[in-house]
Amino acid sequence: MAHPIINIAINAAHIAGDLMRQELHKVASIPVTRKARHDYVTEIDKASEEQIVREIKRYHPDHAILGEENGAEGESDHVWIIDPLDGTSNYLHGMPHFGISIALQIKGRTEHAVVYDPMRDEMFSASRGSGAHLNNTRIRVSARPSLESAIVATAFPFRQRGMMSAYTGIFADVYRKIEDIRRYGAASLDLAWVAAGRMDAYFEIGLKPWDVAAGALLVREAGGVVSDFDGNDAVENSHSILAAPYKLMTPLRKIIEPRWAKVKR
Ligand code: IPD
Ligand code: CA
Ligand code: CA
Numbered sequence: 001m002a003h004p005i006i007n008i009a010i011n012a013a014h015i016a017g018d019l020m021r022q023e024l025h026k027v028a029s030i031p032v033t034r035k036a037r038h039d040y041v042t043e044i045d046k047a048s049e050e051q052i053v054r055e056i057k058r059y060h061p062d063h064a065i066l067g068e069e070n071g072a073e074g075e076s077d078h079v080w081i082i083d084p085l086d087g088t089s090n091y092l093h094g095m096p097h098f099g100i101s102i103a104l105q106i107k108g109r110t111e112h113a114v115v116y117d118p119m120r121d122e123m124f125s126a127s128r129g130s131g132a133h134l135n136n137t138r139i140r141v142s143a144r145p146s147l148e149s150a151i152v153a154t155a156f157p158f159r160q161r162g163m164m165s166a167y168t169g170i171f172a173d174v175y176r177k178i179e180d181i182r183r184y185g186a187a188s189l190d191l192a193w194v195a196a197g198r199m200d201a202y203f204e205i206g207l208k209p210w211d212v213a214a215g216a217l218l219v220r221e222a223g224g225v226v227s228d229f230d231g232n233d234a235v236e237n238s239h240s241i242l243a244a245p246y247k248l249m250t251p252l253r254k255i256i257e258p259r260w261a262k263v264k265r
Pocket of ligand 2: 083210211
């Protein structure tokens with residue numbers, strides 16, 4: 001049975017997801033602000049974060065929040081890490097692939113996670129030690145025996161274009177060894193899809209805690225491994241992420257590490 005606290009995140013994600021679905025067809029008229037070059041925020045990102053935080057605060061007014069749009073709020077050993085709309089660029093272009101990512105960290109460790117895909121009505125959830133689920137069905141990472149037939153998700157470092165040549169080097173080395181690559185545009189769903197075994201692995205550089213906190217727990221609870229390119233587990237505070245089933249992790253690291261070691265960060 002799901003831990004009761006996860007229901008708060010599930011309800012909050014449903015509320016925010018309803019809003020996204022309702023507004024998607026009006027996307028051309030949604031006000032957009034540019035946060036930085038290649039970085040946009042819509043009224044939907046903001047409204048979604050407000051609704052999620054309101055829902056959490058209804059039950060736990062004392063918990064702290066780390067939200068992409070409003071930053072850090074409050075002090076507590078319980079911190080909710082929220083990406084209210086992951087895949088804003090897709091959303092802005094009317095592409096129906098985006099997610100809502102909510103994680104609860106207790107004393108610095110992610111204990112509960114929800115990633116919701118409102119367009120497919122797919123709720124990915126996990127609590128540490130209880131496995132990962134898609135809606136109510138248990139999910140596991142893929143059992144692909146080798147890289148040769150693997151489909152790997154990734155993304156370009158579009159906000160840090162200075163990292164492009166380092167990234168394309170890694171991309172080329174990985175691409176040579178696998179079946180194919182996908183770039184869907186929502187990091188939380190990339191991780192959720194690795195957890196569900198749809199994608200065999202995923203790597204990216206230049207992410208923030210709210211992009212990966214929930215998805216990393218999903219992959220781990222689905223039996224996979226998540227680390228940064230240097231092998232550290234704390235991907236929420238890192239510059240890079242690699243997620244894969246154990247069998248594919250070692251060969252992927254072997255490909256990525258030598259190039260990454262030469263990158264100035
Ligand atoms: C972005 C998406 C994208 C990934 C970026 C993220 P946002 O999040 O997850 O797929 O490549 O690194 O920042 O800005 O749409 O929430
Ligand atoms: Ca994001
Ligand atoms: Ca976002």
